[in-house]
Amino acid sequence: MLSNLFLQFTHIELLISYPVKDILTLVKRDSRFNVKMLNDIYFEDSFVDESAHRLVMNNVVSWLYERGENPDTFVQRIIDRCAAFEAVPARSVLRSYLPYVSQFYATEDVRQLCLDIIPKRYPLLNESKFLRRELVDGNRKEYFSFRFDSPGVLVTNPMRWFIGLVQIGPILLNTPAYEHIEFKAAQTSFIEALENRATAEMRDDGFIYVSGIKVGKYMTFGDCLSEYGLEWEVEAETKMACIKAIEDVVDEKTGAVLIHKGCYYGCPASVVFLDYKANVVAPEPFNKLMSAVVKQEFDSWQPIQRAQEQLLDAMNDSVTIIYYKSDDSISVNSKHLMRNVPARILRNLLREYTATGREEYENREFKRDPAICMDPLRPNFESRLNRVIAHINGSDDPDKPTEGVKKFFEIERHRRGGFRFVPKCKIIFREE
Structure with a gap:
């Protein structure tokens, strides 16, 4: 069972940005959407299993594409709302940070500590570790690796959601988002990353084509590690085949970037690169969160609560x-x-x-x-x-x-x- 925290952010964004009649078309896509699941997603301190994460995230992405909307824009809206402390589930967030409060008041770099505790706050990531951490001209350059035991179990393409989750961390602690974050390697396969928005073709020359354009080539995970000067403990995994994107692939209708140039797809683990200014400290990292908790005791949460109740009523799901x-x-x-x-x-x-x-x-x-x-x-x-x-x-x-x-x-x-x-x-x- 996993914390419902990021699903809360997603559900709240839906309730704020779309009328109930539109959200109904989303929840009626799959019979597994029911009142209990929506309440588990919405209420603080709830836990949901991995299949619920997959169900919600995959259906939200498909639904957005059907509406002609860019899923990356949807995630960015969540990040922007957090930056403005608008509709943040403050109690849930605060509880997730409680074991680390003293560390954040003692740290010299809030954003680095946010990364350090990722493995503890997000147990869905396995074998997470830093492959290299450097301080160059006042900037931290760090390569973070993790894997899912069963790729695709959580979400078919978790890349955008992971980046959103990482960016939200420092924002909620009164510090800026990371200046640069990108996947260098992904467990997500090349085909999964296309999200059924384009068709890939493999030709005898060892390259991958989309719409007749050469967009990827077969490499190994070891090639990725060598390119960035990274070491890997399991030698057999370095020989595993993957596909390196040599061009971006963009969805024609929504503008969503499906394939990112330079990223290796179908790897045994994901590698994320972060480049951000070092030693950024918020004197009172929890001030805004505490203020949001107090505010939500009054009226700021009522419109969202009303939207949730209208959605449940509209589902007419009772016996x-x-x-x-x-x-x-x-x-x-x-x-x-x-x-x-x-x-x-x-x-x-x-x-x-x-x-x-x-x-x-x-x-x-x-x-x-x-x-x-x-x-x-x-x-x-x-x-x-x-x-x-x-x-x-x-x-x-x-x-x-x-x-x-x-x-x-x-x-x-x-x-x-x-x-x-x-x-x-x-x-x-x-x-x-």
């Missing part, structure tokens, strides 16, 4: 669940789901969830209820819970097919002796 006392049954959106003991288990769970919002439950709570487990010595609750889950999932039996309700909610047996209720939309529960 009505009724427990009928007369025949000990439960219906979902007026369709019968289960009766007797399974219905009572779900009823008890929904009573608690709708009253308190609680999602984690212990088996023993239900074992003590005589209406569910009549024999305290042999409660057999686990098999009863299995029946509830089976009703929720529906039957795959072609002779007796039933439609489940797991698009609305699920029950996960994620640990021994307990389970989790997973709502995927607004739950309306009552008893009659």
Whole structure:
């Protein structure tokens, strides 16, 4: 599970820049977008898995292209808003920096410290390290390397998002963005970087062509390392083939730069080069963040909150669940789901969830209820819970097919002796 921080920035930018009716066309692109996911993205202290990151980022990029918009411009707007401290999720940001507050007040270079703590703040980066760090004429020139264990799992082309994430760091701590940052090598393949906006053709001469123009050539990762005078510990990886871009490739409709001249694509790791003025220190690096937290206690966050509520309402993503006392049954959106003991288990769970919002439950709570487990010595609750889950999932039996309700909610047996209720939309529960 990963922090939702950068997804928060992305979602807030959508809520500010686009009307709800337009955002609806984005969230309806994929059935996995639901109220729970949008709330997990929006609210502070939430965590989402890597697949959610990929789902959101890839769909946002595709959606922007369909609208004729440049995704790089979208990311730059996020950076610009941070620079103006406009609509910054200040509490979430402040919490992410809390373990390092004392270091930032003691450091001689805020921006270098921002880079130093990247591996700790962003656990999605693996084997992150600096290959070389130099101080030349008052400027720091640094080569930072990292990799994803499974390239493309996080985002098909994470390059623009990574640069945006790195640039935001110092800005939020009251210091300027890095003067220069660029990828020298990327795990992203040449084809992935094209984002289906252009077609690449490999010819027998060892070069890559786009629209008949020679734009890349086959090299090795070792060639990249040699070009920049960098050392690498794993010799076998230096011999791996990659493609060096010899020309920029620009999307004709949006002006987005898909391929960056000089960058090596399809490498075993990414290498980012930063060139920035050394020893930039903010006397009070957290002042603006603290002010933003205070401001958001009043009215500056209300328009964004209203937009979020309008979006959730417009999705019309809710389910009505009724427990009928007369025949000990439960219906979902007026369709019968289960009766007797399974219905009572779900009823008890929904009573608690709708009253308190609680999602984690212990088996023993239900074992003590005589209406569910009549024999305290042999409660057999686990098999009863299995029946509830089976009703929720529906039957795959072609002779007796039933439609489940797991698009609305699920029950996960994620640990021994307990389970989790997973709502995927607004739950309306009552008893009659």
